[in-house]
Amino acid sequence: MASKISKLSPADFLKLEPERENRIKEASSQALQHEDSYHPNQIANALHPDVQHLKVEKVDAFSDDVKTYTLVADQEAGTDKIAYFSAGQYLSVRLKVGSIELTRPYSISSSPKNALEGYYQLTIKRVEGGLASEYILDNWAVGTKVSVSAPQGVFTYERLRDAKVVIGIAGGSGITPFRSLAKAIHDGDEDCSLILLYGSRTKDDILFLDEFNAMVGDKFKLVNVLSAGEMEGAESGFITADLIKKYAPEGNYSIFLCGPQAMYNFVDKEIEKLGLRKKFIRHELFGEYRNPEKESDYPQEVVGKTFKLKVVMAGAVSEVECNANETMLSAMERGGVLAPANCRSGECGWCHSRLVSGEVYVPTRGDGRRLADLKFGYVHPCMTFPLSDCEIDVPPFKA
Amino acid sequence: MNNYDVIVVGAGNGGLAAAANTTKAGLKTLLLEKHNLPGGCATSFRRGRFEFEPSLHELCGVGTKEKPDDIYNIFASLGADVEWRYEDTMYRTIVRGENGYDVTLKAFREPFYDSMEAAVPGCREKVKAFIELNDKCDAALDYVAKKNGNPNPLVMIFKHADFMRCASHSTEQILDALEMPEKAKNILTTYWGYLGVPTDELNCLHFLSMLTSYMDNGAAMPHLRSHELSLSLCDVIIKNGGEIRYNSEVTEFLYNEDGSIAGVVANGEKLYAKEVISNVIANNVFARSDAKKIPERDVKLANARTFGMSVATIYLGLDATADEIGIKDYTVFVANDGNARAQDDNRLNYGFYIVNCLNKVVPDASPEGTCQMFFTMPLNGSDIPKDLKPEEYKKYKNDLAEKYIRDYEQLMGINIMDHIEEISIATPVTFARYLGTPEGTIYGYRTSGWDNVIIRNQSQVKDNGIKNLCFCGGHGILGDGYSSAYKTGEEAGIRVVNKLKGGK
Numbered sequence: 074m075a076s077k078i079s080k081l082s083p084a085d086f087l088k089l090e091p092e093r094e095n096r097i098k099e100a101s102s103q104a105l106q107h108e109d110s111y112h113p114n115q116i117a118n119a120l121h122p123d124v125q126h127l128k129v130e131k132v133d134a135f136s137d138d139v140k141t142y143t144l145v146a147d148q149e150a151g152t153d154k155i156a157y158f159s160a161g162q163y164l165s166v167r168l169k170v171g172s173i174e175l176t177r178p179y180s181i182s183s184s185p186k187n188a189l190e191g192y193y194q195l196t197i198k199r200v201e202g203g204l205a206s207e208y209i210l211d212n213w214a215v216g217t218k219v220s221v222s223a224p225q226g227v228f229t230y231e232r233l234r235d236a237k238v239v240i241g242i243a244g245g246s247g248i249t250p251f252r253s254l255a256k257a258i259h260d261g262d263e264d265c266s267l268i269l270l271y272g273s274r275t276k277d278d279i280l281f282l283d284e285f286n287a288m289v290g291d292k293f294k295l296v297n298v299l300s301a302g303e304m305e306g307a308e309s310g311f312i313t314a315d316l317i318k319k320y321a322p323e324g325n326y327s328i329f330l331c332g333p334q335a336m337y338n339f340v341d342k343e344i345e346k347l348g349l350r351k352k353f354i355r356h357e358l359f360g361e362y363r364n365p366e367k368e369s370d371y372p373q374e375v376v377g378k379t380f381k382l383k384v385v386m387a388g389a390v391s392e393v394e395c396n397a398n399e400t401m402l403s404a405m406e407r408g409g410v411l412a413p414a415n416c417r418s419g420e421c422g423w424c425h426s427r428l429v430s431g432e433v434y435v436p437t438r439g440d441g442r443r444l445a446d447l448k449f450g451y452v453h454p455c456m457t458f459p460l461s462d463c464e465i466d467v468p469p470f471k472a
Numbered sequence: 473m474n475n476y477d478v479i480v481v482g483a484g485n486g487g488l489a490a491a492a493n494t495t496k497a498g499l500k501t502l503l504l505e506k507h508n509l510p511g512g513c514a515t516s517f518r519r520g521r522f523e524f525e526p527s528l529h530e531l532c533g534v535g536t537k538e539k540p541d542d543i544y545n546i547f548a549s550l551g552a553d554v555e556w557r558y559e560d561t562m563y564r565t566i567v568r569g570e571n572g573y574d575v576t577l578k579a580f581r582e583p584f585y586d587s588m589e590a591a592v593p594g595c596r597e598k599v600k601a602f603i604e605l606n607d608k609c610d611a612a613l614d615y616v617a618k619k620n621g622n623p624n625p626l627v628m629i630f631k632h633a634d635f636m637r638c639a640s641h642s643t644e645q646i647l648d649a650l651e652m653p654e655k656a657k658n659i660l661t662t663y664w665g666y667l668g669v670p671t672d673e674l675n676c677l678h679f680l681s682m683l684t685s686y687m688d689n690g691a692a693m694p695h696l697r698s699h700e701l702s703l704s705l706c707d708v709i710i711k712n713g714g715e716i717r718y719n720s721e722v723t724e725f726l727y728n729e730d731g732s733i734a735g736v737v738a739n740g741e742k743l744y745a746k747e748v749i750s751n752v753i754a755n756n757v758f759a760r761s762d763a764k765k766i767p768e769r770d771v772k773l774a775n776a777r778t779f780g781m782s783v784a785t786i787y788l789g790l791d792a793t794a795d796e797i798g799i800k801d802y803t804v805f806v807a808n809d810g811n812a813r814a815q816d817d818n819r820l821n822y823g824f825y826i827v828n829c830l831n832k833v834v835p836d837a838s839p840e841g842t843c844q845m846f847f848t849m850p851l852n853g854s855d856i857p858k859d860l861k862p863e864e865y866k867k868y869k870n871d872l873a874e875k876y877i878r879d880y881e882q883l884m885g886i887n888i889m890d891h892i893e894e895i896s897i898a899t900p901v902t903f904a905r906y907l908g909t910p911e912g913t914i915y916g917y918r919t920s921g922w923d924n925v926i927i928r929n930q931s932q933v934k935d936n937g938i939k940n941l942c943f944c945g946g947h948g949i950l951g952d953g954y955s956s957a958y959k960t961g962e963e964a965g966i967r968v969v970n971k972l973k974g975g976k
Binding site for chain 1: 473517518520697700703716756759768771862874877903908
């Protein structure tokens with residue numbers, strides 16, 4: 074049978090080398106192009122720059138405690154054009170507060186179309202004692218230079234996954250990604266419709282009310298829910314299962330939630346009563362995790378203790394103090410070590426680091442690690458609390 | 473402090489295997505990676521309650537503890553801790569239309585021949601003759617190795633002529649010479665996509681060695697996605713005193729006066745080494761080097777080559793089990809035409825794709841009551857529409873995904889769309905982002921006829937004109953694929969160890 078291939082010449086083997094050498098000889102000797110000159114790489118770089126240098130162009134104060142900052146590319150600092158994004162994404166903002174360098178994720182409150190027009194907006198609400206929000210509200214002014222990440226996050230409408238109707242549940246400053254989504258729908262950039270259940274304490278706490286009212290139409294409906302005080306057309310009380318049902322359409326709908334922890338604690342239980350499939354429930358990032366000692370599986374004997382955290386970063390070694398109730402990421406930042414971070418909620422894995430030694434606590438709810446990370450001892454410092462002195466190997470901040 | 477025996481640039485499969493070998497041999501090794509994770513394609517990512525496998529379909533050449541093959545041995549000899557899972561069906565291939573077929577091929581030789589015979593009665597002996605050519609080639613390669621690469625030409629001509637034929641002809645030239653029936657030929661060449669070159673251009677020996685290494689061992693997968701493979705090798709590197717730095721892109725390669733490599737720059741820091749192993753494709757190395765230091769032949773070789781295939785992949789986390797949805801197979805190849813060249817030519821017309829359901833090999837690959845699927849289709853960086861703007865990209869990839877999912881639903885009579893709990897879509901843009909390769913190529917350089925792996929092997933010394941620098945990975949001498957990258961990484965590591973520590 075094999076004899077059948079005897080009609081093919083084995084001597085062709087001897088031609089391989091001369092042919093290849095000839096190809097090489099005839100090729101151009103022009104220096105090779107950098108990969109950034111290729112189109113797919115250019116799209117990737119445009120959507121996912123390592124860093125974006127911006128400056129504040131405008132500040133709109135809703136009050137002393139809530140301001141919207143309009144940010145544009147800072148060409149002098151090296152950013153020509155800001156990256157496009159999907160409604161619901163956030164920017165991780167880099168801040169230097171005294172000796173502390175840190176990052177904070179803030180949802181983009183402007184529309185994707187606005188990014189094409191050259192600007193992002195971030196709406197910042199003061200968190201009492203919140204290092205970042207207080208710093209921003211008290212210091213950012215027109216002309217302030219800010220560096221931020223590429224747009225990040227997956228709290229976005231996905232037409233192949235989500236129902237055509239989105240019920241947005243917003244609490245307080247959790248309204249920002251929904252402002253972006255409502256605008257994107259209004260601009261024709263997203264093809265879902267949005268029923269927004271917006272929980273505020275009083276009428277005076279409602280952000281962007283006029284703007285939202287102006288967008289109300291076939292594809293956008295606004296329901297204000299006030300926990301204190303009253304307003305014409307608004308619901309009173311909290312966002313309950315019954316309230317959701319009252320405004321829900323016939324058939325499938327997706328629920329998107331963004332708000333403070335207290336809202337999730339309440340609304341998650343209400344949503345459970347609706348018996349929806351998991352695929353129809355989307356949470357924005359949980360945000361900074363506090364008070365691990367409240368978890369039932371937390372070892373109470375370490376409460377109040379402070380540990381040493383040795384940090385190895387690209388060969389450089391430093392040591393910081395880390396309180397038992399403080400994430401390793403916060404401890405590094407407090408100790409002046411700038412570590413990579415985006416979501417600060419355990420989810421995105423950007424701070425992925427190797428636990429060299431020591432015992433740690435990772436709350437189940439915020440454990441976004443990969444399975445093999447558990448097998449081989451890796452942690453996300455933004456969601457890791459020390460239970461002893463520890464050493465971690467952390468990648469340097471990429472900027 | 474900044475002096476190493478070896479600097480490995482890039483923690484892809486090749487770089488990891490290289491660094492694991494050099495550290496294991498006691499060389500002071502630094503592994504630099506631009507991303508914040510190791511592995512390149514060999515990683516994983518999470519969405520909601522799913523952890524997705526980004527790129528691996530099936531590893532060939534693994535084998536078991538009892539009957540280990542190359543890849544099993546690479547991991548085991550290093551002490552890398554991987555839990556393997558196995559699949560003994562090679563693939564199901566469905567071709568539509570008048571001359572279409574729906575055939576499932578079993579792994580291991582006799583079952584494979586049986587399934588070919590059932591699909592194309594009368595082809596058994598021809599298929600057997602084709603597959604056994606691989607054994608003849610193995611015997612020839614053993615002889616060449618025994619002669620340290622300098623075989624007696626007469627012995628080659630008289631004893632190993634079939635090797636010389638396979639090594640110098642395309643897969644289809646050999647199949648045609650064997651008078652393989654068209655249908656059998658099409659079924660046999662289904663795997664061409666794993667090597668990225670249609671079989672009328674793909675070297676027969678290359679294809680045969682890939683096909684038989686799946687056939688003889690079955691396919692293997694790591695239990696915890698490819699991230700387990702990568703971290704297991706990192707573990708070896710660290711335990712043996714090696715150093716790994718992430719977010720540490722090499723921005724420049726440094727050279728000595730005599731043109732030999734001196735080191736690299738990463739994070740603005742100059743780092744020196746006796747030897748540099750690059751898992752990064754030569755184009756990117758040269759673009760980060762003083763052009764005067766690169767020998768003309770090396771530049772011309774890189775310019776002569778074309779980039780290998782890239783793909784689009786749709787990752788789906790479904791809120792029903794494979795059984796509930798009606799998914800029966802791990803791997804299904806779907807095409808409108810059985811011919812490999814036609815499949816490649818029609819890649820933009822939804823004419824060829826592969827569908828996998830990982831739970832069929834790794835039952836706990838997703839939470840109870842769910843499963844994960846991925847769809848893969850060839851899509852080169854140059855296939856991305858030239859006028860596509862960044863803001864149009866999301867729509868582009870969603871439209872692409874929808875077409876394929878709908879097509880497969882219709883073909884199989886199943887409902888996938890209503891069960892999508894998580895979705896993510898990768899294209900060459902994604903690979904450009906995470907791998908940093910030009911055009912987002914995954915397969916390095918196309919193993920086209922003139923640049924096939926046989927002649928790459930033979931030309932290895934000539935091809936590397938820069939002293940103390942060598943390459944490994946998918947763009948290396950064995951071509952693309954996890955197994956090839958691990959092997960070239962191991963080989964580069966061992967070569968450097970021998971050079972620096974003596975030995976042969």
